[in-house]
Amino acid sequence: MTGKVYLVGAGPGAPDLLTLRAARLLEAADVVFYDALAHPDTVALARAATHVCVGKRHGRISPSQGAINRALVRAARRCRTVVRLKGGDPMLFGRAHEEIQALDRAGIAWEVVPGVTAALAASAELGISLTRRGVSRSVTFVTPAVGDGEPRADWPSAVLAADTAAIYMGAGQADRIAAALLARGLSHDTPVVLMEEASLPGRNAGWGTLASLPRLAARWGHAPAIILIGRVLEEALEEARRDHGRRPAAAASPLVPV
Amino acid sequence: MTGKVYLVGAGPGAPDLLTLRAARLLEAADVVFYDALAHPDTVALARAATHVCVGKRHGRISPSQGAINRALVRAARRCRTVVRLKGGDPMLFGRAHEEIQALDRAGIAWEVVPGVTAALAASAELGISLTRRGVSRSVTFVTPAVGDGEPRADWPSAVLAADTAAIYMGAGQADRIAAALLARGLSHDTPVVLMEEASLPGRNAGWGTLASLPRLAARWGHAPAIILIGRVLEEALEEARRDHGRRPAAAASPLVPV
Numbered sequence: 001m002t003g004k005v006y007l008v009g010a011g012p013g014a015p016d017l018l019t020l021r022a023a024r025l026l027e028a029a030d031v032v033f034y035d036a037l038a039h040p041d042t043v044a045l046a047r048a049a050t051h052v053c054v055g056k057r058h059g060r061i062s063p064s065q066g067a068i069n070r071a072l073v074r075a076a077r078r079c080r081t082v083v084r085l086k087g088g089d090p091m092l093f094g095r096a097h098e099e100i101q102a103l104d105r106a107g108i109a110w111e112v113v114p115g116v117t118a119a120l121a122a123s124a125e126l127g128i129s130l131t132r133r134g135v136s137r138s139v140t141f142v143t144p145a146v147g148d149g150e151p152r153a154d155w156p157s158a159v160l161a162a163d164t165a166a167i168y169m170g171a172g173q174a175d176r177i178a179a180a181l182l183a184r185g186l187s188h189d190t191p192v193v194l195m196e197e198a199s200l201p202g203r204n205a206g207w208g209t210l211a212s213l214p215r216l217a218a219r220w221g222h223a224p225a226i227i228l229i230g231r232v233l234e235e236a237l238e239e240a241r242r243d244h245g246r247r248p249a250a251a252a253s254p255l256v257p258v
Numbered sequence: 259m260t261g262k263v264y265l266v267g268a269g270p271g272a273p274d275l276l277t278l279r280a281a282r283l284l285e286a287a288d289v290v291f292y293d294a295l296a297h298p299d300t301v302a303l304a305r306a307a308t309h310v311c312v313g314k315r316h317g318r319i320s321p322s323q324g325a326i327n328r329a330l331v332r333a334a335r336r337c338r339t340v341v342r343l344k345g346g347d348p349m350l351f352g353r354a355h356e357e358i359q360a361l362d363r364a365g366i367a368w369e370v371v372p373g374v375t376a377a378l379a380a381s382a383e384l385g386i387s388l389t390r391r392g393v394s395r396s397v398t399f400v401t402p403a404v405g406d407g408e409p410r411a412d413w414p415s416a417v418l419a420a421d422t423a424a425i426y427m428g429a430g431q432a433d434r435i436a437a438a439l440l441a442r443g444l445s446h447d448t449p450v451v452l453m454e455e456a457s458l459p460g461r462n463a464g465w466g467t468l469a470s471l472p473r474l475a476a477r478w479g480h481a482p483a484i485i486l487i488g489r490v491l492e493e494a495l496e497e498a499r500r501d502h503g504r505r506p507a508a509a510a511s512p513l514v515p516v
Contacts, residue, residue: 161419
C-alpha cells in the first residue's frame with residue numbers, strides 16, 4: 001500500500017482559522033508531521049494519528065529538510081493518509097517545493113491544501129486593507145532570510161516597487177532590513193507595523209516608521225512576527241500616536257506606537 | 259440595538275476552503291451580503307439569515323459600493339450579526355477599506371476574518387510553490403484594474419521587481435498586460451499560467467509565456483482567473499509542453515500548453 005501526502009496550510013495560528021478541508025484531513029490522518037509553531041488544538045484534531053514534531057522554528061531547522069522529506073516518503077509507504085501541516089500557506093515561504101520534489105521522485109501522490117497566510121491575518125487584526133483604491137494596488141510578500149548556500153536575492157527591489165510590503169521572517173534582522181531599504185531610498189518616515197503572533201492571544205502590534213523599525217523589533221520581535229510597510233498604514237499610525245496605542249475601531253490588538 | 263459587521267473571507271471558491279471561523283459566523287448570521295461569485299453552498303451555511311446578493315462581478319459593480327456601505331450600516335442597526343462575505347481574502351483587492359470607513363463613520367463595530375486568497379489556491383492546485391529557495395523569495399500580488407477616477411498605478415514595476423507575480427482581475431485585459439510588461443523589458447519567454455476557477459470543478463489552467471498570454475486569455479480567460487508569472491513555473495511549463503497538457507504529478511487540473 002502507498003498512501004498520499006497532504007501538504008496542508010495550518011493558517012496563521014488561531015485554530016479556527018484552519019480551513020474546513022484541512023480540519024477534515026487532520027481528522028482522517030494516520031500520521032501528522034507538524035512544525036514547532038503549530039497550535040496544539042490544531043494538531044489535536046488529528047485524533048487517530050501518530051503525531052511527529054519536525055520542529056522548524058525561527059529559521060533554525062531541526063531535523064533537516066532532507067530528513068523531513070525522507071520521513072514523509074517513509075510514512076506514505078506505511079500509511080494511507082499522511083498530513084504535513086505547515087504554518088500559514090504551504091506555497092508561501094513553506095519550502096513545499098523541496099517536499100514535493102522528494103515525493104515526486106519517490107512516486108508518491110501528494111496534494112496541497114492552501115491556508116490563510118500570516119500577512120492577511122495581520123491585516124485583518126489591524127483592520128487595515130493591504131490594497132486600497134488610489135493608494136495601493138500591489139502587495140509584495142518577501143523574506144530577507146537566506147538559506148545556507150543560497151544566493152542573496154534582491155528583496156529590497158520588490159519592497160520598493162510595491163505599494164504595500166509584507167516581510168516574513170524578518171523581525172530578527174530588522175536593523176539590516178531598515179538599513180537596506182533606507183539605502184535604496186525608501187523614506188525614513190514610511191509607516192511600518194510589526195505584528196507578532198497575529199491571530200493568537202499573545203498578539204502585539206508595534207507601530208512606527210522605517211527609521212524606528214529596529215527599535216520596534218528590539219521591543220516586540222521575539223515571537224514570530226510579520227512586518228508591514230506602506231502608505232496604507234499612514235492613518236492608523238497617526239491614530240496610534242494620537243491615542244497612545246489604542247485605535248478606537250474594532251481592531252482586536254493593543255497597538256503601541258514607538 | 260446595534261449589531262456588528264463581520265467582513266469575512268469566503269476563500270477562493272470551494273466551500274471547504276472556508277475557515278472554521280467563517281463557517282461559524284455564517285451559521286450565526288442574521289443577514290449575509292454576498293457577491294455574485296460566492297458559492298451557493300457557502301451562502302447556504304447562513305441558514306437563519308436573510309440572504310442579500312450585492313452582485314459584484316468582473317469589476318462591474320451593481321449596486322454601487324456606496325449602496326453596499328449604506329446597506330451594511332442599516333443592517334447593523336437592525337440585526338446582531340451581519341456577515342459581509344467577500345471572495346478570497348477581504349483585505350486583498352476586496353475594497354474592505356471603503357466598507358470599514360463607512361462603518362467607522364456610523365459608529366458600528368466590525369471585525370475582519372481573513373481567507374484563502376485566489377493566488378494561493380491556484381498555486382496549490384498547480385502544485386507549484388510561489389517561493390523557492392534560490393529562485394523566488396518575493397511574490398507580488400497586483401491588479402491592473404483601475405476604478406473610476408482612480409490614478410493609473412505603476413503595477414508593471416511591482417511585477418518586474420518580484421521573483422513571482424500573481425495578477426488579479428487581469429484576464430480580460432491580457433493584451434494590455436503582456437504589452438506593458440514586454441515594453442518594460444520582461445522577457446517574452448517568461449513562463450505564465452492563467453488559471454480560471456481555481457479550486458472549483460470548472461478549473462482550467464492554460465500554460466504559456468508572456469508572449470502567448472493574450473492567446474491564453476482569449477482561450478481561457480472568460481471565468482474569473484488569476485495569472486501567475488515567473489521562473490518558478492519553468493519546469494511545469496516544460497512538462498506541460500512535453501506531455502501535451504498533463505503533468506504526471508498530483509496537480510488536480512488539466513494543464514493545457516498554448
